Amino acid sequence: MTVVLGIETSCDETGAGLVAEGHLLSDALSSSMDEHARFGGVVPEIAARAHLQAMLPVVRTALERASLEPGDVGAVAVTAGPGLSTAVQVGLAAGKALAFGLGVPLYGVHHLAGHAAADVLEHGPLPQRSVALVVSGGHTSLLLLGDLARDRVVHLGDTADDAAGEAFDKVARILGLPYPGGPSIDRAARDGDPRAIAFPRPLTRPSDPPYGFSFSGLKTAVARWVEHHGGPGGDGVAVADVAASFQEAVADTVTRKAVAACRDHGVDTLLVVGGVAANSRVRALAEERCAAAGIELRVPPMRLCTDNGAMIAAVGDALVRAGAPASPLGLGADPSAPLTGALLTGPWG
Structure with missing residues (x-):
């Protein structure tokens, strides 16, 4: 049995997780979200410094929670992209150092493959074919999946501009709600009427790309509606x-x-993964529509929806068990890496 240590630093969470044979042994997480709140969004350099400070304590905590020593780790998986450039580089450097120091293979993996793999830790192996809806602060994509460790990932569609989570942050700012916007809007919406305002459904006309997304116009529609009704805090809002x-x-x-x-x-x-998969309405409507269509819905528990080290360890575990080649220690970070496979190098990357 190979214990895989996973490291995630693509944005503002420093995550470490330990997975073996498809089972989560432990994980630990440190977030710098509070340091970004006054800016209304993630500041890359602040995130990178926070990763540097949190890396060793987070890895140590994950090992302690699993009652393991560093020498028990048999492979290291780390996010090599996409993500904030300086943030990804911190995690990748740490992963290389640990792999080299422990004398174990390194696997540089794709962040979005990690989100899909997170569900395996809760619901077991994926079927031979599935569709994944990835909805997060930086990504909104529809993917056609086979075996995560062996098969190429087919992109059915992506967002042309803002990701869904980014739109939540921007609309929250328009409404004067605190950062991060996703939880703030979810809480505020509990007391609201979802039919009160007919905001547009982007790219849903027959002539539009069937699996494409766009949220910039929706965000602008909200901003114009709020401005027309007196602005944030106005009597008409x-x-x-x-x-x-x-x-x-x-x-x-x-x-x-x-x-x-x-x-x-x-x-x-259907897998629904990523930070926005924690949104109560997204989960409820996905459940309703999948039930009506006879589709099995798989959504990870909320703590595994947002960025975490466990999901990266899950990808590494799948790659190890599939006999995938390790990444070279000279692997570079790729902040805009396209998703063609779980591994960023080698025949499946």
Whole structure:
């Protein structure tokens, strides 16, 4: 049995996880979110410094929680991209140092493959074919998956501009809600009417790309509506209704396209992963539509939806068990790495 240590530093969370034979042994996480809150978004250099400070304590904590020593680690998996350049470089450098020092193979993996792999830790191996809806602060994609460790990943569609999570942050700022925007809008929407305002559903016309996404125009529609009704804090702005209506537009768009992708490709399993998968309306509407379409819905527990080291360890574990070649220690960070496979180098990368 090979114990895989996973390291994740693509944005503002420093994560370490330990996985063996598909089972999560432990994980630990440190977030620099509070340091970014006053800027209304993640500042790359602040994130990178926070990763430097948190790296060794987070790895040590993960090992202690699993009652393991460094020498028990048989492989190291680390996010090599995509993500914030300086943040990814910190994690990759740490992963290389640990792999070299321990004398074990290094696997540089794709961040989005990690989100898909997170579900394996909760629900077991993926079926032969599945569709993954990745909705996060930096990504909104529909992927056609086979074996994560062996098969190429097929991109069905991506966002042309803002990711869903980015739109949540920007709309929260428009409404005067605190950062991060996803949880703030979810909370505010509980007291609102999702039918109060008919915000647009982007790229849902028959002539539009069937699996493409765009949230910049939706964000602008919210901003114009708020401005027309007196601006943030204006008497004509019911924050709860705006939040609920915006949230409904996002949830409606992403789940509609995800179910259509399953139907069009003859797939009966949908994964919804990434930070926005923690949104209550996205989860509820995905469950409703999958049940109606006879599609099995798989969503990781909320703590595994956001960035974490366990998901990267899960990818590494799959690669080890598949006999994938290790990455060279000269592997460079790729902040804009396209997703063609879980491994960023080698025949499947």
